Amino acid sequence: MMKMNILCNEKSTVRDALDKINENAKGVVFIVDDNQELKGVVTDGDVRRGLLRGVTVDASVGEIVSRECVYARSSDEPEKVFKRFSEKVKVIPIVNDNMQVIDYSEYNSQVKLAIAQPQLNGKELDYLLDAFLSTWISSTGKYVTQFEKEFSDYCGTKYGVATSNGTTALHLALVVLGIGEGDEVIIPDITFAATINSVLYTGATPVIVDIEADSWCIDPDEIEKAITEKTKAIIPVHIYGQPCDMGRIMEIAKRHNLYVVEDCAEAHGAMYAGKKVGSFGDIGCFSFFGNKVITTGEGGMCITDNQELDQKMRIYRDHGMSRERKYYHEVVGFNYRMTNLQAAIGVAQLENIEKTLEWREELENSYRDKLNAVAEINLQRNDLPNRKKITWLVTAYVSDEEKRDACMKAMVDANIDARPFFVPLSEMEIYKNYVFSNKVSKDISGRGFNLPTSYVVGKEQIDKVIAAIKTVIA
Numbered sequence: 482m483m484k485m486n487i488l489c490n491e492k493s494t495v496r497d498a499l500d501k502i503n504e505n506a507k508g509v510v511f512i513v514d515d516n517q518e519l520k521g522v523v524t525d526g527d528v529r530r531g532l533l534r535g536v537t538v539d540a541s542v543g544e545i546v547s548r549e550c551v552y553a554r555s556s557d558e559p560e561k562v563f564k565r566f567s568e569k570v571k572v573i574p575i576v577n578d579n580m581q582v583i584d585y586s587e588y589n590s591q592v593k594l595a596i597a598q599p600q601l602n603g604k605e606l607d608y609l610l611d612a613f614l615s616t617w618i619s620s621t622g623k624y625v626t627q628f629e630k631e632f633s634d635y636c637g638t639k640y641g642v643a644t645s646n647g648t649t650a651l652h653l654a655l656v657v658l659g660i661g662e663g664d665e666v667i668i669p670d671i672t673f674a675a676t677i678n679s680v681l682y683t684g685a686t687p688v689i690v691d692i693e694a695d696s697w698c699i700d701p702d703e704i705e706k707a708i709t710e711k712t713k714a715i716i717p718v719h720i721y722g723q724p725c726d727m728g729r730i731m732e733i734a735k736r737h738n739l740y741v742v743e744d745c746a747e748a749h750g751a752m753y754a755g756k757k758v759g760s761f762g763d764i765g766c767f768s769f770f771g772n773k774v775i776t777t778g779e780g781g782m783c784i785t786d787n788q789e790l791d792q793k794m795r796i797y798r799d800h801g802m803s804r805e806r807k808y809y810h811e812v813v814g815f816n817y818r819m820t821n822l823q824a825a826i827g828v829a830q831l832e833n834i835e836k837t838l839e840w841r842e843e844l845e846n847s848y849r850d851k852l853n854a855v856a857e858i859n860l861q862r863n864d865l866p867n868r869k870k871i872t873w874l875v876t877a878y879v880s881d882e883e884k885r886d887a888c889m890k891a892m893v894d895a896n897i898d899a900r901p902f903f904v905p906l907s908e909m910e911i912y913k914n915y916v917f918s919n920k921v922s923k924d925i926s927g928r929g930f931n932l933p934t935s936y937v938v939g940k941e942q943i944d945k946v947i948a949a950i951k952t953v954i955a
């Protein structure tokens with residue numbers, strides 16, 4: 482309920498306005514007519530400047546009102562309202578179609594600018610409610626099937642098998658390809674731990690290789706060098722939205738008769754040579770965790786063109802149970818199912834994926850434009866031939882680790898969330914026995930950090946991030 486002490490009738494005096502500003506402690510009143518129609522705002526600064534100009538406290542508030550003021554409409558999306566806040570404007574009137582003030586929105590400076598934030602303002606709640614009311618809240622239900630079909634269509638593959646998360650998607654993929662003890666699986670040094678863990682769950686041996694200096698993705702030359710007679714598969718990871726060199730990787734895989742499982746957790750919609758990632762290898766694996774391009778809260782999916790693998794994954798995902806004979810288990814499977822509730826959110830998220838990718842790219846370009854002038858900082862490459870990168874987390878890098886840490890500290894001090902680049906797997910005690918090569922990855926990782934990449938990041942927020950970074954580097 483809106484407190485009336487933030488509204489001040491246009492017929493009031495300067496003193497009335499000042500009293501209300503004192504009372505509401507927001508430094509501002511909205512000036513309205515008898516109909517509550519917005520006519521302007523008066524801030525404590527307007528009062529101060531008015532008094533200095535010789536306006537008396539008994540004069541009409543009209544003498545000091547700012548008629549051009551920032552406001553938002555009740556139909557505006559939250560991020561649009563958020564982006565109107567600035568250094569000067571911290572309280573914004575919300576008006577209806579008749580310009581009547583019906584509410585206000587206030588900027589909370591205590592709220593940290595998050596590194597990522599799920600955008601749930603499409604039909605998520607409608608579909609979620611529909612799934613809930615249908616009572617199909619476990620893993621059977623129309624949304625699971627719909628999400629599998631629509632997401633695999635989006636990626637350009639025939640089949641999609643929804644899973645409980647991205648890690649189970651990777652594990653499921655490796656299991657149905659028959660990867661296990663005695664096999665070697667080549668993975669990049671820079672990735673999230675789920676990639677290597679999924680290999681270890683199967684009993685196979687991960688072989689960690691270095692990354693390319695320009696793309697930060699697995700280096701095909703290093704893959705070639707690491708192949709032995711035990712090598713069974715490669716897991717290229719499309720890191721921070723950057724597609725791997727799928728042309729060369731598929732050629733190597735074919736020549737050496739290796740499986741390819743793409744880890745696309747961070748790269749929904751990214752393309753190599755005009756084709757979506759996830760559609761090159763035997764199986765493509767996605768994550769729909771809350772910080773991903775589209776989310777289902779927790780969730781994942783395996784996509785493939787191979788019908789036999791699709792069928793196998795469905796059996797393994799569902800406790801290994803026969804699809805023909807209930808409670809007859811053909812293999813030792815898992816419960817890796819996605820719920821209908823999660824899938825309902827996924828269907829709504831997918832409806833907006835193009836718009837989501839668009840604002841993400843625009844945001845990265847805005848950071849890029851502003852950081853162009855700062856010689857000591859660079860952003861992840863987006864100009865590599867054949868590769869259409871998407872923006873997952875905007876990733877910057879500087880000359881050394883000390884500077885990187887100082888930049889991140891300056892951001893945190895300014896109430897901005899900052900994240901370091903992934904720590905190379907080779908640096909961790911538990912994985913160090915699996916390292917084949919790690920020269921470039923070691924160098925890059927200490928220098929990189931992520932910038933806030935969410936839909937509430939507008940011009941003001943970008944300026945704030947850059948101002949924080951500039952306290953460290955020129």
Ligand SMILES: Cc1ncc(COP(=O)(O)O)c(C=O)c1O
Nearest residue numbers: 646647648673675746768769770
């Ligand atoms: C590259 C990569 N692979 C796998 C995963 C695992 O996905 P999930 O968290 O959904 O299990 C993630 C992210 O979380 C990731 O970034």
